[in-house]
Structures are given as C-alpha cells and as structure tokens.
Amino acid sequence: MSDDAALLMMAKVLEAQKPKAHELKDAPAFYRNMETVLDKRRMDQTMLTLLPARPVVDFSSCDILSLSKQVHVHFSIFPFFHLSKEVEVFGERSGLLRMAFMDELAKNPNFVLGSSGSRLMDGNHAYVEELEKEIAEFHGAKTGLFFDSGFDANTAIFSVVPQPGDVIVFDELVHGSIHEGMRTSRATAKRPFKHNDVGSFHEILTHLNRSLPSISSGTSTVLVSIESVYSMDGDVAPVEELLQAAKEALPLGNFEFFIDEAHSTGLVGPQGTGLVCALGLEESFAVRLHPFSKALGSHGAVVLCNQTIKTMLLNFARCLIFSTAPSFPALAAIKGGYSLLKSNLGQMRQESLQPIVRHFFKKILAHPTYIRAEEAKILTIPLAKGWEGRKFLTHIVPINHRGLENHLLAAHCQFAGYCVWPIDYPVVPKGQGRTRVIFHADNTFEQIDRLVALITEWAELMLQRERLGAEPLMAATEGVNLDWLTKVVTTSSSTMNEGLHYAKEVEVA
Numbered sequence: 001m002s003d004d005a006a007l008l009m010m011a012k013v014l015e016a017q018k019p020k021a022h023e024l025k026d027a028p029a030f031y032r033n034m035e036t037v038l039d040k041r042r043m044d045q046t047m048l049t050l051l052p053a054r055p056v057v058d059f060s061s062c063d064i065l066s067l068s069k070q071v072h073v074h075f076s077i078f079p080f081f082h083l084s085k086e087v088e089v090f091g092e093r094s095g096l097l098r099m100a101f102m103d104e105l106a107k108n109p110n111f112v113l114g115s116s117g118s119r120l121m122d123g124n125h126a127y128v129e130e131l132e133k134e135i136a137e138f139h140g141a142k143t144g145l146f147f148d149s150g151f152d153a154n155t156a157i158f159s160v161v162p163q164p165g166d167v168i169v170f171d172e173l174v175h176g177s178i179h180e181g182m183r184t185s186r187a188t189a190k191r192p193f194k195h196n197d198v199g200s201f202h203e204i205l206t207h208l209n210r211s212l213p214s215i216s217s218g219t220s221t222v223l224v225s226i227e228s229v230y231s232m233d234g235d236v237a238p239v240e241e242l243l244q245a246a247k248e249a250l251p252l253g254n255f256e257f258f259i260d261e262a263h264s265t266g267l268v269g270p271q272g273t274g275l276v277c278a279l280g281l282e283e284s285f286a287v288r289l290h291p292f293s294k295a296l297g298s299h300g301a302v303v304l305c306n307q308t309i310k311t312m313l314l315n316f317a318r319c320l321i322f323s324t325a326p327s328f329p330a331l332a333a334i335k336g337g338y339s340l341l342k343s344n345l346g347q348m349r350q351e352s353l354q355p356i357v358r359h360f361f362k363k364i365l366a367h368p369t370y371i372r373a374e375e376a377k378i379l380t381i382p383l384a385k386g387w388e389g390r391k392f393l394t395h396i397v398p399i400n401h402r403g404l405e406n407h408l409l410a411a412h413c414q415f416a417g418y419c420v421w422p423i424d425y426p427v428v429p430k431g432q433g434r435t436r437v438i439f440h441a442d443n444t445f446e447q448i449d450r451l452v453a454l455i456t457e458w459a460e461l462m463l464q465r466e467r468l469g470a471e472p473l474m475a476a477t478e479g480v481n482l483d484w485l486t487k488v489v490t491t492s493s494s495t496m497n498e499g500l501h502y503a504k505e506v507e508v509a
Ligand SMILES: Cc1ncc(COP(=O)(O)O)c(C=O)c1O
Pocket: 149, 150, 151, 152, 154, 175, 177, 227, 231, 260, 262, 263, 291, 292, 293, 299, 300, 301
C-alpha cells in the first residue's frame, strides 16, 4: 500500500469519528436520533467504518491458506484440474480457489444460478444434498446441514437445540455469534467458565450438579460450548481434559459438547478435517461447526450433528426456514475448497504454516528491542512463551498492549504496506488493546522479517516515549479523545510522523 493510500485510509477512519448530530438540528427526528446514538461511538473513538480494499502484504485476512487471494502458481502442481489450459491463460493472476471453482462450473455446465427457495420448499436440490453428505463424511460425521454463514449457524444452534431445564456452560471467550444464539435460547441457565481453564470448568459443573435437581437427576443436560482455536487469542482448547472433567463432575453422563471449528477447519488434522478429527473424538461431540469463511476461502458453514439435531434445526432455525437456500455458485466454491483440501496442494499449504509461524517466533524473540519492550510491558506476545514445546503452532498470534497503542502499531505497519488490524473492546476485554497477526500459507520469510522489523521499530518509538516521560496511551473506553494521536512523540520513523501529522490536519479541517 502506498503512503497516500494509507494516509487516506487513516483520514477516513478519523473522519468517521467526528460527531454529527449537532449538524442535523433541522433534520427529521428519525435520522437525528440515530446520529445521536452513533455520536456516542464517535466520542469514544470506536466508530466502525468500511475501508477500501487495497493491495497489502496480508497478515490479517481470514484467507489463511491463501486459496482465495491471487497467488503465484506453479503449473506443474495442478495436474488434477481439468482446466489446465485456462490455468495457463490466467497465469499468475489466478487464485487457487477460483480455479477449483471454475473446474466445478465446467463439470456442471447446465447449472442453475439461483436456488429458487428455502431448503424446505424449492431450494433443496440434489447438488446441495450430495455436497452436505460428502462434507459430513469428510469430517467423519453422521450428517450435516448448511447455513449461509457461521454466524447464522451458531445463532440457530444455540437458540434451537437447548431445551428448558438444560444449562449452557461456555468458555468466556466464545464468539459473539454464540452469545447471540444464547440470548434467544430456552436454556434454564447459561454459565461461563474461565478461558481454557479446566479447574474453573469442573467447578461450575460440580456446582450445577449440586444445585440443580434437573441436572443431578439426569433429566436435563449440560451443553458445553467451546472453540477449537480461539479467534482473538489463537490458543487451542484443552479438549481431552475438558471431556474428562465433564465425566468426573457429571457421573450420569448428561452433558454434550459443542465445538466451533472456525479457526481449525482446513488447518488442523488430516487434510484439515479439524481438531476433533485430529484427536479422533468425533463420537464425543454432539455438534461441530465448520465455517467455510476462513481457510476454505469462501463463505457459509456446515453444522455436523446427528439426524435428531438436524431435524430440530430444519424445523425451528428461523434463518433456515425464512431464507433462501444457498445458490449453486456458493456451493461450487465450497466444493472447490474441499477438493483443494483433499489434494496434495492443500496438504502442502496446511503444513507450510508451521515453519512460517516458527520463523516469526524465532526472529522476534531474538530481537533486542523486543526483549526490552517486553520488560517495559509495552507489548507481550503470550503465545511466544513456550512455543518451542508446542507440537502445533496456530496461525493467529495476538500482540497485547496496554491500551490504544495497538492503533499506532497497526498504522505503522499499514503505512509500510503490511496489514494487521488493531482490536479493541468489545471484541477483547475492556482496557486491553490488541494487534492480531494472522499468518498465511503465502507469507514469505522475507515478509516476516520485515514485519518483525516494523514491530520492533514501533516498540523502539514507544520506549523513547517512555524515556521522555509520556503516559501510556489508555484505552478508548476510558474516555481519551483524538489528542492521543498528536501526543505521540515519534523521532525515527518519518512515515509514521508524517502520517500522524497529516491525520491530525484532516481531523482539524
Ligand atoms: C469462532 C467463530 N465462529 C463463527 C464465526 C462466524 O463465521 P462467518 O464469518 O462464517 O459468519 C467466526 C468469524 O469471525 C468466528 O471467528
């Protein structure tokens, strides 16, 4: 990304933070009232805004295996595609998923674009049923049901499956879509346990078993909700330990496990079948969710379950009943993604992530600035601790900050054409700024070296601020305003200096 593009982007973000309601004194109350609500976000500097797509080195997108984006292809490793001629024509500008998708279109030349109705009426075609079956078999499940998105699937699962008397026990860091589903669920109670903490989980189950007759008598069930790899922390659920704790705390066995495999689909286990398959625990999970929106590079999701749960969802999930079934192009992209996972190419891409993440940890931990900055608590990378002892390294590596300084790191990287995003409350707990680095199959060691250089350059600037006696930049939720941008003392990075200066001018103008 050029400096201009980065500055424009920052200007757009800052523009979005300017209060507006006062300009609308004569506007209809309908719009003025909404702008007043939006002003609350603007005043907290938390207004969200759409930003233009731009060419960047990707350390942020969900396209983990780099299947969807444009890649440099080596024709010799594509023998399984029928469209080898077109591959040559597209050359270096083609993405792998796009080729697999075109292949699928070519195999179905008479495809109909629209599905023509909901699954329960005209939208249930042979192609969707066969693909559901194929995907369920791939993941070793009894059956599967498609949803338009992982978000829809989670809201459906948690609003439909728990019955009165049941209790949902969930990891405190589960995704917002699970919370959305729980909000409308008929479960008698919902209890969080501390993130990945088996002791806290055991304690909650034991308490429920003592205090709720429906649980201690076995007439109702505890539904346990976890994720395989946590989206903001990048750590893996201790699945076997949690299962063991449930067996101990609920000796009647009235518990069922639900897992969201959004960040392990395509990345963990044989051919990317997921964490549950990697552990051989298919029979221990009542529900497994596999969104196609991350490593598979497209969108939609499948819920893997048995026929009873599938029938419940078909009968009560409002987003299925009242919405049109997926169209052929959406399904063909999903099928193309799975054909890539099953190929050697998919396997190679999955495996290539391990040396990439290893290289990052090695480089950053050996950097003298990182060591000093960590001592000064300017940043921490929790997953860097003990990385050498872990058999499997996840592609999500969060950097924790004391507050808003994550915005400065993200801006610094983006000015250099490297995309990482700052993450704030409510996505992470209040007061914790975070920068989420996501590694991709197509990231090169050179790009990682540059990323490490950018992070440590930024850390050096933060150390200089500290030496000059500046306060740490506090979280937006604590009421600071845009002055934080100008308070930053930058000395060695001209792009960052210019960027912040320019951004301030835009804000004032
Ligand atoms: C853990 C988790 N579950 C579900 C979703 C939602 O998936 P989708 O993007 O397919 O709606 C996400 C996406 O951010 C996620 O991280």
